[in-house]
Amino acid sequence: xxxxxxxxxxxxxxxxxxxxxxxxxxxxxxxxxxxxxxxxxxxxxxxxxxxxxxxxxxxxxxxxxxxxxxxxxxxxxxxxxxxxxxxxxxxxxxxxxxxxxxxxxxxxxxxxxxxxxxxxxxxxxxxxxxxxxxxxxxxxxxxxx
Amino acid sequence: xxxxxxxxxxxxxxxxxxxxxxxxxxxxxxxxxxxxxxxxxxxxxxxxxxxxxxxxxxxxxxxxxxxxxxxxxxxxxxxxxxxxxxxxxxxxxxxxxxxxxxxxxxxxxxxxxxxxxx
Numbered sequence: 001x002x003x004x005x006x007x008x009x010x011x012x013x014x015x016x017x018x019x020x021x022x023x024x025x026x027x028x029x030x031x032x033x034x035x036x037x038x039x040x041x042x043x044x045x046x047x048x049x050x051x052x053x054x055x056x057x058x059x060x061x062x063x064x065x066x067x068x069x070x071x072x073x074x075x076x077x078x079x080x081x082x083x084x085x086x087x088x089x090x091x092x093x094x095x096x097x098x099x100x101x102x103x104x105x106x107x108x109x110x111x112x113x114x115x116x117x118x119x120x121x122x123x124x125x126x127x128x129x130x131x132x133x134x135x136x137x138x139x140x141x142x143x144x145x
Numbered sequence: 146x147x148x149x150x151x152x153x154x155x156x157x158x159x160x161x162x163x164x165x166x167x168x169x170x171x172x173x174x175x176x177x178x179x180x181x182x183x184x185x186x187x188x189x190x191x192x193x194x195x196x197x198x199x200x201x202x203x204x205x206x207x208x209x210x211x212x213x214x215x216x217x218x219x220x221x222x223x224x225x226x227x228x229x230x231x232x233x234x235x236x237x238x239x240x241x242x243x244x245x246x247x248x249x250x251x252x253x254x255x256x257x258x259x260x261x262x263x
Contacts, residue, residue, distance in 0.1 A: 020171045045203070045234050052170050052205050060172065060207075103243040109217060111210035114242050118206055121241045 001088075002075075005127040006136035008084045011075035018059045018068060026074060027051050030085065033078040039141060046122035047083050050137045053115040054087040062089030062133055082124075086136040093132030150174050151181055159193045159261055160185055161254070169204040179211040183218060192224035195257050199230035209244060216248065225249075229257035 002008075016022055030051065031044050039047075058072045075086040102113045119126045124140040152163040162182060169175060186192045194215070198204075212228075219226045229251045231239070239245040251257040 020173070042234065048203060049205070049238070052203075056170075056172065056205060056207060108243060108247045109213060111213040111217075112206075114206035114209060118238065118241065 001129060001131070002086065002134060002136075003129050006086055006129045006134050008075050008077050008086050008136065011077045011084070011086070013073060013075045015071040016055070016074050017071045018063070023055055027055075030076050030078060030083070034083050037078060037080045039083070043139065043141065047085075047137075047139050050119045050122050050126075050139070051085055051087075053119050054085070054135050054137060057115050057135075058087050058089035058091075061094065062091030064091070066090060081141055083139045083141075084136065086134060088129075088134035091133055093129075095132055096128050149181060150178050153181075153185065156258070159195050159258065160189070162194060162196045163199065164197075164201050167200055167202045169201060169208040172207055175205075175207050175211050178208075179214060182211075182215050186215065186218050186222065186224065189222070189224065192219050192222055192226075193261055194219060194224065194226045195254060195261075196226070196228050197230045197254050197257075198228065198232065198235065199254075201235065202232065204235060204238070206242075209238070209242060213244070213247070225261055227251060227257040227260050229254045 014026065016026060027048055031048060034044060034047060055072070063070050070090055073088040077084045096116055099116055100107055100113060102110065102117055107113065119137060123137045125138050127136045128134065150165050152165060154161045166174065169178070185194070216226050227249045230253065231250060236245070236250070239248070239250065249260060251260060
């Protein structure tokens with residue numbers, strides 16, 4: 001459920017099942033909108049990466065114990081100033097503050113645990129709702145991107 | 146069995162792996178890639194692997210995870226892994242995650258070839 005931190009004004013909302021073609025179509029659609037607004041290739045790279053990570057987390061972790069056909073909800077809004085995407089799963093949620101730092105020497109050889117840090121690295125801001133089953137990614141366009 | 150998502154060749158005792166796809170994002174594909182490279186590692190006594198990213202535009206943290214698993218398996222067999230031809234935007238992902246400290250990364254496949262020790 002969205003809260004003030006993860007709400008997107010005037011968003012388009014869709015339900016998405018764990019199907020690679022559908023995921024690609026949605027991400028391409030969002031990026032096409034951003035590209036038509038003149039976002040740079042590095043901005044598009046960042047936005048694609050963050051959305052991919054959030055969608056993968058929702059299905060792989062959020063829906064780990066749910067029926068594979070359970071859909072997630074994606075909301076998005078693209079303007080010339082910002083791209084906002086919220087991804088909400090139907091799982092129990094998690095607490096992002098408890099994630100170990102994957103860049104610590106002792107964690108470098110661990111194969112998982114980098115998705116959230118990549119979202120945070122590439123987006124202007126990343127907010128989770130209190131339950132931890134909804135994340136809002138926001139990329140504010142810099143003056144030169 | 147699905148089609149291979151990799152091009153694998155041998156050159157002077159070094160197994161060279163290239164990706165067919167420009168985007169390495171899909172969990173199922175990543176798992177298939179992981180299994181295929183693992184089979185190569187298991188066949189060798191001391192595996193020497195060069196992975197070229199020349200065709201790759203995007204990869205996800207799951208793909209990084211597969212690379213780490215591959216690296217761990219090669220180390221268990223005291224083998225060598227070198228990466229090459231990584232797009233600057235993707236290299237930045239390695240830097241952000243500090244995985245540039247874990248992997249041996251080279252600009253070109255020639256430089257990577259030269260870095261293998263016998």
